Amino acid sequence: MLNQDTLREATRLTRAGQLTEATALLQRMFRGERAPAAQSAAPWRIRLPDRTPPTIDLEANDVGEIDRRASEAPTATPRRHRPLFDRAKDGTWLGLRGVKHAPTIMTDIVPEGAKFIEGTYSNPAGSRSYKLFVPTGYRGQPLPLIVMLHGCTQSPDDFALGTRMNFIAEEQTCLVVYPAQRSDANPSKCWNWFRSADQQRDAGEPSLIAGITRQVMQDYSVDPTRVYVAGLSAGGAAAAIMGTTYGDLYAAVGIHSGLAYGAASDMPSAFAAMRHGSGAGRHGVPRGPTVPSIIFHGDRDSTVHPDNGxxxxxxxxxxxxxxxxVHRGQIPGGHGYTRTTHADGERDILEHWNIHGAGHAWSGGSSAGSYTDPQGPDATKEMLRFFLENPRPPQPQGHRDAGQ
Known part of the structure; x- marks a missing residue:
């Protein structure tokens, strides 16, 4: 049960920059423990800089109190806390596991002859870099474009490696763009899906992601009826935001281990949604036509509760x-799954893949990348198949296309 006094105190700690203390307080609440009694002479505590924006790592394990004896030098890191500080440097201070460094061998990420180009986009909300995959079959003809939003602590290279989206896009002759979150926007490089300011059209991070999409559409020949967005974890939650706020730009959405639009509006509600699901559902969503969506979630996901899918x-x-x-299947030597499809007339416009025994990882991905589960159905192939089956319907005559 959620304790409102605890949530208010966690919010106060967050605003004061005491993110570690706020996280520990929330985790005690979820375990049903009482907060420790206040001490008259509390030990010296280390806190993150006040300018650090709130961070939600989508795998929060126990975080202990970080305190030090008054006799220790204030500039030294206590030996017993050094592992925590090491994790803070790479974004794993809340317990993210399994992150691997992206390889330096580009042939593991990009098929021979194809291109993986760096770019940058800026607008009044800030700037973000990105990597763009251009297949060998591109000759100036209009191609589909897939926008891939990575999870916490990941990079475009790591995400491309784990999903192997570039190799599937090479087979299908598609462009793929990978926006990169900045560490000064979120120390763990999570997309800020839980902040109200980053859930609006033409503002915050949605405006940056849409801007990157449009910039690629201007620089390359892109079929405006076949532009799609997908993501993992925090990136999946961001993809849900993009599908909701830019339904005129994206023809379909892929959400892997993510959350619904509006699942949270601050740090306490984000933790609550991750642990127990949210009340977002069908409520509080801007009205508009249904955007075809394909959703993957493991039923053993202990990081983002399966109810979120x-x-x-x-x-x-x-x-x-x-x-x-309802279709049921089994990967030989791997996970079983239940695939539920929803048809609107002649085509399936919604798919939900419930992967039995899977945790918080990209299903069917390469073990060379982070947060992947090779034993599941191939989410990359299935997403691209679903996307290409669902182009955006023709717009009325005189309608200004979202990519223009």
Whole structure:
């Protein structure tokens, strides 16, 4: 049960820059423990700089109190706390595990002959760099474009390596762009899906991601009816935001181990949603046509509760009447899964993949990357298949295209 006094205190600590203390307080609440009694002479505590924006790592394990004896020099890091400080440097201070450094061998990321180009986009909300995959088959003809949003602590290279999206895009002749989150925007390089300011059209991070999309559409020949967005974890939550706020730009959305639009508005509600799901569902969503969506979630995900995948599906369905079919399958030597499809007339506009026994990882990905589970169905192939089956319907005559 959520304790409102605890949530208020966690919010106060967050605003004061005491993120470690706020996280520990929330985790005690979720375990049903009482907060420790206040001490008249509390030990000296280390706190992150006040200018550090709130950080949500999508795998929060126990964080102990960070305190030091008064006799220790204030500039020295206590030996017993050095592992925590080491994790803070790479964004794993809340317990993110399994992050690997991206390889230096580009042939593991990009097929021979293809290009992986760096770029930057800026607007009044800031700037973000990105990596763009250009397949060998590009000759100036209009191609589909997939926007891939990485998870916490990841990079475009790491995400491309783990998902192997570039290799599938090479087969299907698609462009793929990977926006990169900045560490000064979020120390763990998470997309700030839990902040209200980053959930709005033409503002914050959504404006930057949409701006990168449009910049690629201007620089390359892109079919405006086949522009898609997908992401993992925090990136999946950001993809849900993009599909909701820019339904005129993206033809379909892929959400892997993510959360629904509006699942949280601050740090306490983000932790609550991650642990127990949220009340987002079909409520509080800007009205508009259903954006086709494909959702993957492991039913053993202890980082982002599986109910979040169901809520993302309910949100995507909205008031649309669909015909539902359930398919069950098994990966030889791997996970079983339940795939539920929702058809609107002739095509499936919604798919939900419940992967049995899977945790918080990209299903069917390469073990060379971080947060992947090679034993699951191939989410990359299935997402691209779903995307290409769902181009954006033709716009009325005189309609200004979102990519222009």
């Amino acid at each position: 169901t809520q993302a599906l309910e949100q995507a369905i909205g008031a649309t009447r669909t015909q539902t079919k």
